[in-house]
Amino acid sequence: MSADAIVLGAGIIGVSTAVHLARRGKSVVLIDRRGPGEETSYGNAGLIQREGVVPYGFPQQFGLILRYALNNRIDAHYHLGALPSVANFLSKYWWNSNTSRHQLIARAYAPLIEHSVSEHNDLIQAAGAEHLIRKDGWTEVFRTNQKRDNELREAERLRSEYGVTFKALTPSDIAASEPHLSNDFVGGLTWVDPWSVLDPHALTLSYVKLFESLGGRFVKGDATSLAKTATGWKVSTVDGPVEAKDVVVALGPWSDTVTKPLGYRFLVGVKRGYHMHYGIKDNKTLNGWTMDAERGYFLAPMNQGIRLTTGAEFALRDAPKTPVQLDRAEAVARSIFPMGERLDKEPWMGARPCTPDMMPVLGKAPRHGGLWFAFGHAHHGLTLGPVTGRLLAESICGEKPFIDMTAYRPDRFRI
Structure with a gap:
């Protein structure tokens, strides 16, 4: 097979890139070792986070870091044996999270987030996937006045600087919108702009169908077989080798399996996460996406059931599952909402x-013609899939990207 472009990785980033290339008349082969959307893109809170202009930083307060060191929280957990391997990443992550640098990073990051909903809407309409989308935002609920007041002040700042919108909630507001939630909360806020996705995997598959309707082809293959040819690149697949002038590496946390053999050394860490689906007792309802802010877990009413998601686990990428955060979160979540039985055979990670x-x-x-990178989206892979895909396609096709991409360029690292 030959094509104009190969996209390695059929998560939401790779699929969106493939769609935008196909829209521009390119012949595209999308390659993954598994089915589309079956890795990281499968399990998330299902939010297109228009409010997420400030990326998640590393805690700066010494007391909070000490509390995380106890390793008994829901929002973060670590493998002690992995710390030597991830120490370099964590130290640089901590350094970039200081107030002044974090604010600069947020300003550079914000243009991606600001176009997240509009770029998804473009593909949602084209793919006929409106039935998978809700447009009523998501809600944080607070257990203490201090947390509520701090978060509302931050929300006001984001509204002033970035134009995001929110609505403050009293306990009676929470009771009116979520009558089956406990009365443990002193207030909350609803982020109005984000959209939520009833089935993230189904949304990715709908974009794949759009891609195929544009003449694109998905095939299973081995990304690590990527090799340079006289005219471009070649990858082995179950249907034989595929050659193309351009190749996009959109392999998420596995991107290093391709970039390292080519001589690129990106410092990319991994935050693992877990989810489980639950039934509901006594015909109760959870009406919207809800985060227990102090405890650090999400409850999301998805098509498969109530999805409970955890925070970040710092571990080696391929280490066995240790879903202790999920067990901790489930115990707390059952105290605020009548969750039923577990619906999945085992926790997803x-x-x-x-x-x-x-x-x-x-x-x-920087050192190879026709080689393009699209990875490292952290907590916002679903959010940034279509905007990333459009930017990469514009760049590959020689168009002027609709957002300045300077801040995201690969050579900002010493590679």
Whole structure:
């Protein structure tokens, strides 16, 4: 097979890139070792986070870091044996998270987030996937006045600086919108702009169908077989070798399996996460996406059931599952909402690819023609899939990207 472009990785980033290339008349082959959307893109809170202009930083307060060190929380957990391997990433992540640098990073990151909903809407309409989308935002609920007041002040700042919108909630507001939630909460806020996805995997598959309707082809293959040819690149697949002038590496936390053999050494850490689906007791309802802010877990009413998601686990990417955060979260969640039985055979686990400056790696490889990178989206892979895909396709096709990509360029690292 020959094509104009190969996209390695059929998560939401790779699929969106393939769609935008196919829209521009390119012949595209999308390659993954598994089915589309079956890795990290499968399990998440299902949010297109228009409010997420400030990427998740590393805690700066010494007391909070000490509390995390106890390793008994829901929002973060670590493998002690993995710390030597991830120490370099964590130290640079901590350094970039200081107030002044974090604010600069947020300003560079915000243009991606600001176009997240509009770019998804473009593909949702084209794919006929409106039935998978809700447009009523998501809610944080607070157990203490201090947390509520701090978060509302931050929300006001984001509204002033970035134009995000929110609504403050009293306990009676929470009771009116979520009558089956406990009365443990002193207030909350609803982020109005984000959209939520009833089945993230189904949304990815709908984009794959759009891609195929444009003439694109998905095939299973081995990304690690990527090799340079006289005219471009070649990859082995179950249907034989595929050759193309351009190749996009969109392999998320596995991108290093391709970039390292080519001589690129990106410092990309992994934040693993877990989810489980639950039934509901006594015909109760959870009406919207809800985060227990102090405890650090999400409850999301998805098509498969109530999805409970955890925070970040710092571990080696391929280490066995240790879903202790999920067990901790489930115990707390059952105290605030009448969750029923577990619906999945075992907890799902995924791995989020994270750079120490909290911004993705997007753009042309500095030392190879026709090689492009699109990974490192951390907590916002679903959110940023279509905007990333459009930027990469514009760059590959020689168009002027609709957002300045300088801050995300691969050569900002010493590679």
